[in-house]
Structures are given as structure tokens and as C-alpha cells.
Amino acid sequence: MLRARGIEHHYGPRRVLDIDSLDFETGSITAVVGANGSGKSTLLRILAFLEIPTNGSLVLDGKTIRTRADRLAARRTVTLVEQRPFLFSGTVTANMLYGLRARGCRGSEAKRRVAETLQLVGVADLADRDARALSEGEVQKIAVARALTLDPKVLLMDEPTSAADRSSTNRLYQLVGEARDRGVTVVIASHRLEEVYRWSESFVSLEGGRTIPVSPENVFRVEIPAGTGSKEVRLGDLVIHVVTDTTGPATIALPPDDLIVSTGSFSSSARNQFQGRIQRITDDGRGRVTLRIDAGVELVARITPSALAELALSVGSPVVLSIKAMTVRVF
Amino acid sequence: MDFLVEGFRRAVQLILSGDADVFGITALSIKIALSSTVLACLVGIPIGFVVGTTRFWGRRAALTVLNTMLAFPTVVVGVVIWGLLTRNGPFGGLGLLYTWWAIVAAEVVLAVPIAAALTAAAVQSIDPRVRRTALTLGAGPWRAQWAVAGEARFALLAAVVVAFGRVLAEVGAAMIVGGNIRNHTRTLTTAVALASSQGDFALAIALGLVLLGLALTVNVLLQLFQGRGHA
Numbered sequence A: 001m002l003r004a005r006g007i008e009h010h011y012g013p014r015r016v017l018d019i020d021s022l023d024f025e026t027g028s029i030t031a032v033v034g035a036n037g038s039g040k041s042t043l044l045r046i047l048a049f050l051e052i053p054t055n056g057s058l059v060l061d062g063k064t065i066r067t068r069a070d071r072l073a074a075r076r077t078v079t080l081v082e083q084r085p086f087l088f089s090g091t092v093t094a095n096m097l098y099g100l101r102a103r104g105c106r107g108s109e110a111k112r113r114v115a116e117t118l119q120l121v122g123v124a125d126l127a128d129r130d131a132r133a134l135s136e137g138e139v140q141k142i143a144v145a146r147a148l149t150l151d152p153k154v155l156l157m158d159e160p161t162s163a164a165d166r167s168s169t170n171r172l173y174q175l176v177g178e179a180r181d182r183g184v185t186v187v188i189a190s191h192r193l194e195e196v197y198r199w200s201e202s203f204v205s206l207e208g209g210r211t212i213p214v215s216p217e218n219v220f221r222v223e224i225p226a227g228t229g230s231k232e233v234r235l236g237d238l239v240i241h242v243v244t245d246t247t248g249p250a251t252i253a254l255p256p257d258d259l260i261v262s263t264g265s266f267s268s269s270a271r272n273q274f275q276g277r278i279q280r281i282t283d284d285g286r287g288r289v290t291l292r293i294d295a296g297v298e299l300v301a302r303i304t305p306s307a308l309a310e311l312a313l314s315v316g317s318p319v320v321l322s323i324k325a326m327t328v329r330v331f
Numbered sequence B: 001m002d003f004l005v006e007g008f009r010r011a012v013q014l015i016l017s018g019d020a021d022v023f024g025i026t027a028l029s030i031k032i033a034l035s036s037t038v039l040a041c042l043v044g045i046p047i048g049f050v051v052g053t054t055r056f057w058g059r060r061a062a063l064t065v066l067n068t069m070l071a072f073p074t075v076v077v078g079v080v081i082w083g084l085l086t087r088n089g090p091f092g093g094l095g096l097l098y099t100w101w102a103i104v105a106a107e108v109v110l111a112v113p114i115a116a117a118l119t120a121a122a123v124q125s126i127d128p129r130v131r132r133t134a135l136t137l138g139a140g141p142w143r144a145q146w147a148v149a150g151e152a153r154f155a156l157l158a159a160v161v162v163a164f165g166r167v168l169a170e171v172g173a174a175m176i177v178g179g180n181i182r183n184h185t186r187t188l189t190t191a192v193a194l195a196s197s198q199g200d201f202a203l204a205i206a207l208g209l210v211l212l213g214l215a216l217t218v219n220v221l222l223q224l225f226q227g228r229g230h231a
Helices: A040-047 A068-075 A092-102 A107-121 A136-148 A166-181 A193-199 A305-311 B002-016 B020-053 B059-069 B074-085 B100-124 B129-136 B141-151 B153-169 B172-178 B188-197 B201-230
Strands: A002-011 A014-024 A029-034 A055-060 A078-081 A154-158 A185-189 A202-207 A210-212 A219-224 A230-235 A238-243 A248-253 A260-262 A272-283 A289-294 A298-303 A318-323
Touching: A002 A040, A014 A040, A014 A210, A029 A040, A029 A166, A029 A193, A040 A078, A040 A154, A040 A185, A068 A078, A078 A136, A078 B129, A092 A107, A092 A136, A107 A136, A107 A166, A136 A154, A136 A166, A154 A166, A166 A185, A166 A193, A219 A230, A238 A272, A260 A305, A272 A298, A272 A305, A289 A305, A289 A318, B002 B201, B020 B059, B020 B100, B020 B141, B020 B153, B020 B188, B020 B201, B059 B100, B074 B100, B074 B172, B100 B153, B100 B172, B129 B141, B141 B153, B153 B188, B153 B201, B172 B188, B188 B201
Parallel strands: A029 A185, A029 A202, A078 A154, A154 A185
Antiparallel strands: A002 A014, A002 A055, A202 A210, A219 A248, A230 A238, A260 A318, A272 A289, A272 A318, A289 A298
């Protein structure tokens, strides 16, 4: 439905995106994850046809978007909820009506759709409120409602729950799920990995503007101490060494393919070594064996069948997991 | 000191008695100021919008030129317009010199940079998310610009008021191209200049009070409008 091919984007001499190919299928939810500055918001603005990539093309419904008229037409089927959404001065209802009118829906039909969506999102009581008098969380809800009421073919959302509480977040993802079921293509950029892993079907992980492979396993919410560079993060009884400038609540991921499994500790540059016991072994028959290891918290590691045989591992075997501090991803 | 007090007393008398001269001059001044402001804003606001919201080669130079033109000496504008409208000038055939239209032409030249520069500043200060939000909701470029104008409406209105104030209070150009002809091109400012040079302080003060009253009225209206918008 929406395809990006050879997207490269520069801000001055700085290259902020370099993506070979991305496909967003009709009726799917895709999460775009990555640290601040990884290119998530830029990618979403390009997918929303707000920015023209320096190189590359976008294909919407089989049509390559080339001209100004193409982009205007495309913007009328795609919408974006920005990370810090903007509400126009005026009432919430006026804000909701803006996009509908821009897309040619007026009169009682527009008002009906607005009332219906506000009800669905659970903010019907805000309909006549001045948009400038809303809290950050309310602004975010109205922005999402404003996007949903347009019934777009592609719904792009940049950190849509950053100011939402748990129940609002769940409600929002339910609504997004319902939109997906109606055939809407949803793309959500978020650093809340637990959330997007729960609600999304596919993932795009960005690092420095490029896509990198990432899996949803070994993802943890942690508190990162102040300072820069190498730090120690507590995860239950485990102490995990990470290298990041991020401070405060964050999500870390220990990619299963990057965890080294050994039968004893050894001298290496890896700052993280965790002792554990194998709980489960799964061979996918395609050259990948997944080990679930109790190391105080459950960790997943992937090795080859030959490594499994050579180390003579079985359920209950004690193992040591090693990973470099720099390989631990921080979101 | 007494002549000032006496001047004030007679000025109030002139205004309250509905003096035909005072009211005729005031009416002409308002007509010229309104016409000039409307024309200047019709030209200046779109220029300010383009300079303030679009990226093009020479934009910074355009902004510098606009800002420089804010300080254009009014007598220079008067002389240039006089040169254009005088019988031997390129537009001499129109017969506009020493008519109120000549004053309007000069005031428009003076007010366009004000409307343009203040509009550019107003729209530049608007959150860039306004335009992006409008576009992502499906607005075309014009509708998106209109959304920007809507968010900048108070600053744009202030630009209009400042332009109005400039043309209402201007004297040099009006004197040169209008000629200060009684009942034809005598405005509040040129009449004040004439009355004070003739020693008629009462009339000068009376007209000065009317000028101040007009400026005050326009600004109070602006404040009321802004207050209602922010309520």
C-alpha cells in the first residue's frame, strides 16, 4: 500500500535517513523504533508527504508520488499525528472539523463524524472547550481523534502516547487496532517498546537513519542514572553495563543474536556476563536455536545447532551469557 | 504658559461646537488614512506573507530592504511622488498632483513596507507546526496559509493599526504632494503645521487633540479585539 524505495534525506550536509526499502501493508500496524535522533520523525514526515526526500520515491496504492498535485492528493489520504501535536485556536470541534472540510466533508455529515469520534476516543466532554486550554494529554487525545475522524488510508503517529496514562494508552491502541481492521495502514513511531511490541505486527528499527534488525525479546524498562558514557543499570538482581547519554526512564534491548553463550566465564571485552540456567531450547529447523535462560530475569539467546552440540547444552545446563556494553541498545 | 491653557480651552470649544473646519479636515484625514491603509495592506500583507513563509534566493536581502524602507524619510517619498505626478513627470497626465489621491499614493508608498515587514515578522513567529498540521489534515497550500494567517491574526491586525497610525500622523509627503489646500488636501497634520506657523495655537491644539483621539480610538479597538480573542 505504502512503499518507500531508496529513501535518502539530508539536512544540509548531514544525512539523516538512508533506507533501501520499506513496505507498509494495507491493514497492518508497523512500529518504528529507535533512539532520539535516529530519524523516526523525519521518516514519518516523509511518509506523510510533508517533506520531499533528497533521493528516493514513495509509492502509494501502486502510484509513484512525483508531482506537487500527487503529493496534495496523497496528503488527503494520509495523515500524521506529530509528537507534539498542534491544535488551532478555537474549539475542539472546530479543530476536528478542519481536516474534514479540507477533504471535502461538510455540514451535518462532518458534525456527525466529529461527535462520533470524540465519543469513541472518550473525549466527548471536550467538544466545546477552547483547544488552547487543554492539558498536554488532552491535546494528544484530540489530535489522535482529529486524525481518526478523517478515516485515512494511512495513519502515521509519532509518539502518540507520550503524555497518556495507561488506560488512555490502551484505549488508543484499541482504536488503532480497530482502524487496522478497517484496512487502515498504521505506522507508529515510539520509544515505548513494550507498548509497540504488544500492539504492532511488524517493526522497523532505526539507528542513525538506517534500518537495523531488532527483535522484541530481551526488552526491559529501566532507570538510567545521570551522566554520560558507560553506566550501570539495575534490572532486578542483574547489573547491566550500557553506553548511553540517555538519563532517566528508558528501554534497553539485549538483542538475542548478540548474546554470547558459554559454559563458563572467560576473559573478554564484554562488560556484561550473566550466569543462568537454560529453561527451554527451541530449534526452528532453519539453523537457529533459541535458548530461554533464567538469569534472574528471563533472557533469550540465539545460537546455531552446531554451537548447541559443541557446548553439549540441554535444559538445566548452567551457562554464562556475555554481551558488550556498547551492544546493549538504549531507547 | 497662559497661551497654552487658553489654547486648550479654545480647542475644546472648537471641537464641542462642531467647527466645520475641524470636522472637514478630520473627515478628509480619515478618508485618506483609511484608503491608504487598505491599499497598503492589500499590497504589503501578501508581500510579507511570501517573504515570511517561503524560502527563495534573496529572501534575506528582501527582508533587509523591507526593514530599511521602514525608515524611509517621508519628505523623500513626497519629492519622488511629486516628481512622478508633476505635469512634466511620467504620470503628470493623470492630473493627480495636489489632490487627495496624490496624498494617498505617497502614504501607500510609506505604509507598504510597514505592512509587509510587520506581516513577515508576524508569520515568521508563528509555530511551524501550524502549516504542517494544516497540510497533514489535507489542506492545500492556500488553505494552509490561511491557517497561518488565522493564528497570526492579532499580529496582522497590529500591523494594520501601525500602518494606519503612520499614514494618519504623516506630514512631510502630504504637504509636498497635497499642497495643503483648504477643503481639498488639508489634513490634520498639515493643518496643525500651518496653524502653528500662523500662531493659531488653539486650532493647532484642537486638531492635535483630534489626532490623538483617533489614534487612541483605534488602539482601544485593537486592545478590545485582542482581549476578546484571548478570553
